[in-house]
Amino acid sequence: xxxxxxxxxxxxxxxxxxxxxxxxxxxxxxxxxxxxxxxxxxxxxxxxxxxxxxxxxxxxxxxxxxxxxxxxxxxxxxxxxxxxxxxxxxxxxxxxxxxxxxxxxxxxxxxxxxxxxxxxxxxxxxxxxxxxxxxxxxxxxxxxxxxxxxxxxxxxxxxxxxxxxxxxxxxxxxx
Amino acid sequence: xxxxxxxxxxxxxxxxxxxxxxxxxxxxxxxxxxxxxxxxxxxxxxxxxxxxxxxxxxxxxxxxxxxxxxxxxxxxxxxxxxxxxxxxxxxxxxxxxxxxxxxxxxxxxxxxxxxxxxxxxxxxxxxxxxxxxxxxxxxxxxxxxxxxxxxxxxxxxxxxxxxxxx
Numbered sequence: 001x002x003x004x005x006x007x008x009x010x011x012x013x014x015x016x017x018x019x020x021x022x023x024x025x026x027x028x029x030x031x032x033x034x035x036x037x038x039x040x041x042x043x044x045x046x047x048x049x050x051x052x053x054x055x056x057x058x059x060x061x062x063x064x065x066x067x068x069x070x071x072x073x074x075x076x077x078x079x080x081x082x083x084x085x086x087x088x089x090x091x092x093x094x095x096x097x098x099x100x101x102x103x104x105x106x107x108x109x110x111x112x113x114x115x116x117x118x119x120x121x122x123x124x125x126x127x128x129x130x131x132x133x134x135x136x137x138x139x140x141x142x143x144x145x146x147x148x149x150x151x152x153x154x155x156x157x158x159x160x161x162x163x164x165x166x167x168x169x170x171x172x173x174x175x
Numbered sequence: 176x177x178x179x180x181x182x183x184x185x186x187x188x189x190x191x192x193x194x195x196x197x198x199x200x201x202x203x204x205x206x207x208x209x210x211x212x213x214x215x216x217x218x219x220x221x222x223x224x225x226x227x228x229x230x231x232x233x234x235x236x237x238x239x240x241x242x243x244x245x246x247x248x249x250x251x252x253x254x255x256x257x258x259x260x261x262x263x264x265x266x267x268x269x270x271x272x273x274x275x276x277x278x279x280x281x282x283x284x285x286x287x288x289x290x291x292x293x294x295x296x297x298x299x300x301x302x303x304x305x306x307x308x309x310x311x312x313x314x315x316x317x318x319x320x321x322x323x324x325x326x327x328x329x330x331x332x333x334x335x336x337x338x339x340x341x
Contacts, residue, residue: 033339037332040216044331047213048220052249062245064237073234156213163209170202 001107009101012094021094031091039088043159045081049074050120051155057134057141057148067134067144071127078120105168109161116154119147186270199267211260215334217253219327221246229320231311238307277336284333288326295319 012018025031053070055061062070093100100106123144127133134144164171189195198204227233228242265272272278299316306312312320 030336033332033336037328037335040212040331040335041219041328043212044216044219044223046220047216048223051217052220052224061249064241064245069236159213159216160209163212164205167202167205170205174202 001102001104005101005107006098007101009097012097012101017094018097021091025091025095035088035091039085042081042085042088043162045077046085046155049078049081050123051152053123054148054152054155057144058152059145066132068127068132071123071134075120075124082117100165103165103168104172105161105165109158109165112154112157112161116151116158119151119154123147123151181273186273189266189269192266195266195269198263204264204267207260207263211257211264214253214257214260215331218250218257219331221249221253222323222327225250226320226323229312229316229323231317235310239312240303240307272337275337275340277333277340281330281333281337284326284329288323288330291319291322291326295323 025035052061053067053074056063056065056070057067123134130136134140198207224234225239225243225246228235228237228239234242295316299319306316
C-alpha cells in the first residue's frame, strides 16, 4: 500500500471521525445492516443508470432509448447515488480506518472507482458540448463503445472489490 | 408442520454435501457473494427504472410497455444469476439459514414482491393501453410501483441482515 494511503488511516484513527462513526454504528439499533443496505441500493442505482447506459452504448440493452437522452436523464441519479454511497461508506471507513487504508483490496476498489467516475464525468460533460455528441458520427460512436466497455468492467470490479474487502486474507494469505 | 420442515435434519445433510463444503471452505464463497451483490443490484436497478415510470417520476417520454419489454428481461436474467449464487451460499449453512429470522423475512418479502409483479403483469397489464403513454397512471398502478420499490429494498435489507445474525 502507498504510504500516503496508510497515513490517511493513521490520521483518522483515534480522531473524532472514528469516535462519531463507531458511536453511530454501535448505538443506533440495526445501523450496520441498514447503512450497508443503503450502500447496496446506491450500487443498484449505479447499475440502473451508468451500467445501463454502457450496455445501451454497446448495443446490448434498451434499444429504443437515445444515448444523449439517457445521459441527461440518468446521470443525475448516478451522481446522487455516488454521493449517498460516499456517506454510507464513510461510516465503515471512519469506524475502522486501518481495516480499509491498510487493506490492498480497498486500494483496488479505489483504483477502479476513480477512473470509473472520471469516465462517467467525461460522458456527461462531452454530451453537453454538442447535441447528440456521442451519436453524431461513427467515430464518436465507436469511441463511446470503447469507453463504455471499460466503464462497464470498472463498475463491476468496483462492486466486486468492495465485497472482497472483507475477504482480503483469501487473496493475500491463501491456505 | 412448518416448524418440522425448518427443523428437519435434512438441512444438515445439505450442509454436508461435498459441494457445500467446497464452497464454504474456499474462495468460492466470497466469489459467489460478490456476483450475488452485482446481480441483486442489477435486479433492483432495472426494476427501479420501471417502478419510477409507473409512479410517473421518470422516463415519462417512453411508453410503459416499451420500458418493461426492454428492462424486465435484465431483471429476470439477473434474478436467475442471483438465485443460483444465492443457493450456492445457502447450502453452506442451510440449517442455520432456514431458522434465521432475517432469511425468513427475505424469502417472505421475495414472495410478496413476486406476487406484486404477477398481479401487475396478469391483472393490470390487460388495461395497459389506457395509460401506456400517459404521464400519470391509475392509483392502483402507482401503489403497485411503490410496493415494488419498498419490497425489493426490504429484500436487500433482510438479505444483508442475514449475515449479521448467522
